[in-house]
Amino acid sequence: MEFFRIKKDIPFMSYGRLTTTISLVTFLLSVFFLFHKGLHLGVDFTGGTMMEVNYPQAANLDNIRKAVDSIGLKDATVQNFGTSQDVLIRLPIKPGLSTAQLSENVLSALSTVDPAVKLQRVEFVGPQVGQELYDKGALAMLFVCVGIMAYLAIRFEWRFAVAAVIANMHDVVIILGFFAFFQWEFNLTVLAAILAVLGYSVNESVVVFDRVRENFRKMRKASVPDVINNAITRTMSRTIITHFSTELMVLSMLFFGGEVLHNFALALTIGILFGIYSSVLVASPIALYLGVSRENLIGGGPEKKTEAEALP
Numbered sequence: 001m002e003f004f005r006i007k008k009d010i011p012f013m014s015y016g017r018l019t020t021t022i023s024l025v026t027f028l029l030s031v032f033f034l035f036h037k038g039l040h041l042g043v044d045f046t047g048g049t050m051m052e053v054n055y056p057q058a059a060n061l062d063n064i065r066k067a068v069d070s071i072g073l074k075d076a077t078v079q080n081f082g083t084s085q086d087v088l089i090r091l092p093i094k095p096g097l098s099t100a101q102l103s104e105n106v107l108s109a110l111s112t113v114d115p116a117v118k119l120q121r122v123e124f125v126g127p128q129v130g131q132e133l134y135d136k137g138a139l140a141m142l143f144v145c146v147g148i149m150a151y152l153a154i155r156f157e158w159r160f161a162v163a164a165v166i167a168n169m170h171d172v173v174i175i176l177g178f179f180a181f182f183q184w185e186f187n188l189t190v191l192a193a194i195l196a197v198l199g200y201s202v203n204e205s206v207v208v209f210d211r212v213r214e215n216f217r218k219m220r221k222a223s224v225p226d227v228i229n230n231a232i233t234r235t236m237s238r239t240i241i242t243h244f245s246t247e248l249m250v251l252s253m254l255f256f257g258g259e260v261l262h263n264f265a266l267a268l269t270i271g272i273l274f275g276i277y278s279s280v281l282v283a284s285p286i287a288l289y290l291g292v293s294r295e296n297l298i299g300g301g302p303e304k305k306t307e308a309e310a311l312p
Contacts, residue, residue, distance in 0.1 A: 009233045013225035016285030023282050027170055030177020037180045042187030043077065043090040043125060045134045049099050051089040051106060052120040058084040060114075061259070067109040075185070079260040086120070099124045137191045144198050145169065152202075156209050159290040160283075164205040167283035171201050171274045175267050189264040197271030200246075204239065204279035209287075211235055216294040224293060228284050243276050 043050070053059075061078050064087060068076045073091055081088035094102055103122045110117045145165055152161035172194055179186050211231035219227050250272060254265035 006233050006236055009226070009229045010236075011225075012229050012232050012280065013285060013288060015281070016288060019277075019281035020285050023170055023278070026177075027173055030173045030180070033177050033180040034173075037183065039176065039180055039186040040183045041134070042185045043092055044188045045131070045186070046092065047125050048093050049091040049102050050123045050125060051091065051103055052081055052122075053087050053089065053107070053110060054118045054120050055085050055087070055114065056116050059087045061087065063113050064089070064110060065259075067113045068106060071105055071109050073106070077185075077187075077259075079258075133188065137188070140191075140195060141172070141198070144195060148198065148202050152206070152209070155206075156213065157292065159287050159292045160205075160209050162290060163283045163286040164202055164209070166286055167205065167278035168198050168201050170278050170282055171197055171271055174274050175270050178270055179267070184263055184266065187263065189261075190267045193264045193267035193271065197268065197275060200272065201275035201279055204242075204275060205283050207235055207238065208232055208279060208284060212284075212287075212292075220294075224288060228288060232280055232284060239276065239280070243272060247272050 059080065061080070065076075065078045068078065068089065068091075073094075075092045077090040079088055080086065089106065091102055091106065097105075099122060103119070107117070107119050145168065148168065149161045149165045152164050175194055175197065176186075178184070179190065184190075208231055211234060212228055215222070215227045215231050219230065222230070247269070250265050250268045253261045254269055257265055
């Protein structure tokens with residue numbers, strides 16, 4: 001399917017130095033904010049108190065949040081838990097207040113709004129558990145990156161593998177930079193979104209790289225920049241359709257999904273936008289700078305049918 005037919009190849013590689021410079025600047029700014037401000041870690045990582053309360057009717061989450069905010073717990077997370085009558089409240093650690101005191105204060109504030117509220121359970125998540133989740137999350141990201149690099153090195157060539165991983169790390173660091181700069185809460189759902197962005201972004205790189213490999217077989221006399229320009233231009237229609245559809249769905253979660261999905265959708269929105277940019281204007285120029293060529297990519301071996309042959 002090709003809704004947007006582009007007849008003349010767009011000279012993307014002629015802007016390679018500019019786009020990679022912009023990427024380097026945004027990357028360094030993100031690293032600066034990560035070290036200067038740090039991430040605003042949620043209860044999942046820092047530890048805190050979890051309360052489950054029940055209402056005889058569907059709970060009004062906005063009123064619950066206002067009640068919790070009124071006692072100075074603005075960092076609390078409020079969400080439905082299982083049913084519309086059950087609510088899970090995650091409270092950060094408050095110096096000078098025990099878990100029992102904190103839960104009593106919250107329950108008292110909720111009872112003022114709705115006396116029918118019932119406390120189901122109270123649990124304390126220690127910082128040791130949060131640190132373990134943080135470490136395992138970082139390890140999961142490392143394994144994903146290593147897996148992506150191994151896959152691309154086997155499927156294509158090591159230059160493409162390095163280019164794709166640099167582009168993917170560019171996306172991840174920029175997402176983290178946004179969360180550090182604006183001090184948005186970083187929790188397990190945001191981590192899940194980042195892992196999803198890694199897989200999503202590499203898929204776009206694979207499609208472009210596959211087309212590049214196919215072009216090396218078809219465009220025997222063309223230069224490497226012209227081959228890459230043609231590959232990106234020929235996949236533009238697919239890129240526009242795919243990313244527009246995905247972004248539409250993610251934006252619907254961002255605006256209508258409520259507080260629970262807000263940061264998850266926010267991370268996905270940033271990741272998808274920068275994923276398009278990095279796959280086209282970061283990964284491809286880096287592959288070009290690393291010296292990708294017809295000889296080291298297809299090696300004169302038997303021609304195999306690739307995914308690009310199925311593309312318009």
